[in-house]
Amino acid sequence: MKRPTFVDIIIFIISLSISILSFTLYTTLDGALEVHVTSGGKEWVYDLSVDTTETFTGPVGTTTMEIKNNSVHVHDSDCKNQICVLMGWISKPGEWVACLPNNVFIVIQGTVEEAEGETADEISY
Amino acid sequence: MKQQTKSHTEARLELVALLAACALFLSTIEYMIPKPVPFMRLGLANLALIISLGILSDKEYFILLLLKVIGQALITGSLFSYVILFSLAGSLSSALVMLIVYKVFKEKVSCVGISIAGALFSTLAQLTVSRFILFGEGTYVIAPPFLLSGLVSAVILGVFAQMFIERSRWYQTVSGAQA
Numbered sequence A: 001m002k003r004p005t006f007v008d009i010i011i012f013i014i015s016l017s018i019s020i021l022s023f024t025l026y027t028t029l030d031g032a033l034e035v036h037v038t039s040g041g042k043e044w045v046y047d048l049s050v051d052t053t054e055t056f057t058g059p060v061g062t063t064t065m066e067i068k069n070n071s072v073h074v075h076d077s078d079c080k081n082q083i084c085v086l087m088g089w090i091s092k093p094g095e096w097v098a099c100l101p102n103n104v105f106i107v108i109q110g111t112v113e114e115a116e117g118e119t120a121d122e123i124s125y
Numbered sequence B: 001m002k003q004q005t006k007s008h009t010e011a012r013l014e015l016v017a018l019l020a021a022c023a024l025f026l027s028t029i030e031y032m033i034p035k036p037v038p039f040m041r042l043g044l045a046n047l048a049l050i051i052s053l054g055i056l057s058d059k060e061y062f063i064l065l066l067l068k069v070i071g072q073a074l075i076t077g078s079l080f081s082y083v084i085l086f087s088l089a090g091s092l093s094s095a096l097v098m099l100i101v102y103k104v105f106k107e108k109v110s111c112v113g114i115s116i117a118g119a120l121f122s123t124l125a126q127l128t129v130s131r132f133i134l135f136g137e138g139t140y141v142i143a144p145p146f147l148l149s150g151l152v153s154a155v156i157l158g159v160f161a162q163m164f165i166e167r168s169r170w171y172q173t174v175s176g177a178q179a
Helices: A006-026 A119-124 B002-032 B046-052 B058-076 B083-108 B111-134 B136-167 B169-176
Strands: A033-039 A042-047 A052-058 A061-068 A071-077 A096-099 A104-110
Touching: A006 B083, A006 B111, A006 B136, A033 A052, A033 A061, A042 A052, A061 A104, A071 A096, A071 A104, A096 B136, B002 B046, B002 B058, B046 B058, B046 B083, B046 B111, B046 B136, B058 B083, B083 B111, B111 B136, B136 B169
Parallel strands: none
Antiparallel strands: A033 A042, A033 A104, A052 A061, A061 A071, A096 A104
């Protein structure tokens, strides 16, 4: 095969830097973990350390999420392919589970440690 | 004379159909491969598009693109769901970028560069669709693994496509006979 050209290498470097830079989105998250659920244009937030079971209704039926032992998974969903259920348990910030057919997106997000003592303000705000 | 023109048109039509069939065949193969994480795709069908850059005219190239999107939607059963928006956005933007890169750099770029540029814009377009239609602000979380896996598969596909166009006699024949 021909050796990669100069343009090839430039394109590769641009693409690689965008990929690597995107990982910095995950930093500065060291406080309590939250479970953010987006469904039908609304967003819910749950504490990952509190066990609970929640059901969301989407275009193809209901999707049930279970939080247990600091992990979260989709317990069951009315979608055809069941990929969301098969994705299993997640527990780290940045990990996510989605049910595309039923429009439910579950992601674990870290919160920034309350270094400046502003957490109370944010909650009341 | 008239007879000749017709047979030429037919030959071009056959060429587009052959490449589209090839794209759909690859889509089917990809559909059968289990994915570790959903929505992460190899983009095997893009091989046909990359290879066709040196064979088809612009118009034929976009017909091939359209056939690929519709065919893929039929195979995966997502033709009338909003999943096709992802497919359409990704395919369209990557096809446009690949065509532009190919036209601008010509001999100075190989299939590897074309493939990487296409994959990057496909991912970016899909993330944008996801940001505005599905997941809202949370989309940034899925961006990094998407971008990285897209890059890896694009390099592999690009190398494969480059090897193919250098060695294939079929390719030499049809690209030489370009209208």
